[in-house]
Amino acid sequence: MSGRSTGGPRFPIGLLALSRVPSRLLSLGVPMGPLRLLETHGRRTGRPHRVPVVILRSGRERWLVSPFGETAWVRNVRSGTEVRLGRGRRLRPIELTELRVADRAPALQLYRRRFALIPFVRAAFDASGRDDIEVFAAEADRHPIFRIS
Numbered sequence: 001m002s003g004r005s006t007g008g009p010r011f012p013i014g015l016l017a018l019s020r021v022p023s024r025l026l027s028l029g030v031p032m033g034p035l036r037l038l039e040t041h042g043r044r045t046g047r048p049h050r051v052p053v054v055i056l057r058s059g060r061e062r063w064l065v066s067p068f069g070e071t072a073w074v075r076n077v078r079s080g081t082e083v084r085l086g087r088g089r090r091l092r093p094i095e096l097t098e099l100r101v102a103d104r105a106p107a108l109q110l111y112r113r114r115f116a117l118i119p120f121v122r123a124a125f126d127a128s129g130r131d132d133i134e135v136f137a138a139e140a141d142r143h144p145i146f147r148i149s
Contacts, residue, residue: 022052029088038064039084039091040076049076053085055148056111062148064096065111067124074144085148096146104140105133112136 026037027050038053051073056063066074077083077096084091099107113129115121122128124143127135 023050026052026087029090031087036085037087037091038073040073041081043076043079043081046081049073054111054115055085056107056114058107058110063099063107063111064146064148065107066144067111067121069142069144077146095149097149099145099147101141102137104143104145105137107145108136108140108143109133 022032022035023037026032026035032052034054034057035052036055037050039048039050041048049072053064053073056065078098083094083096085094086092108125109127109129109131112121112125112127116129125136126139
């Protein structure tokens with residue numbers, strides 16, 4: 001997928017419809033591995049929005065990675081709205097700190113390797129799981145990452 005236009009990877013058509021199933025299950029409290037519901041408030045409307053996200057873990061570190069770039073949840077988090085994470089009725093307030101572009105490559109490489117079997121993850125990256133860190137650094141500006149604290 002080299003030679004992408006600016007703006008980052010394209011959000012796959014149909015993924016929004018597919019995300020309704022895990023969203024509903026997570027809303028009911030059903031465990032789904034690394035998936036959790038992220039609740040933000042609309043930066044213009046103030047209304048709550050919930051989307052399923054994957055928590056990337058390594059040791060004590062936890063991150064939210066946006067494989068599709070500047071999504072609505074990323075823009076809402078950046079606007080400073082309250083953020084909650086969890087499943088079912090157990091959504092807890094969290095603090096998110098965006099990683100600088102220069103610091104994202106290791107987490108992107110780990111994310112790509114760990115979720116290599118998921119087709120939309122493969123499609124979101126130019127780098128393959130076997131590529132060196134420099135290849136991930138070259139596309140780090142297209143994949144926002146937030147440290148969870």
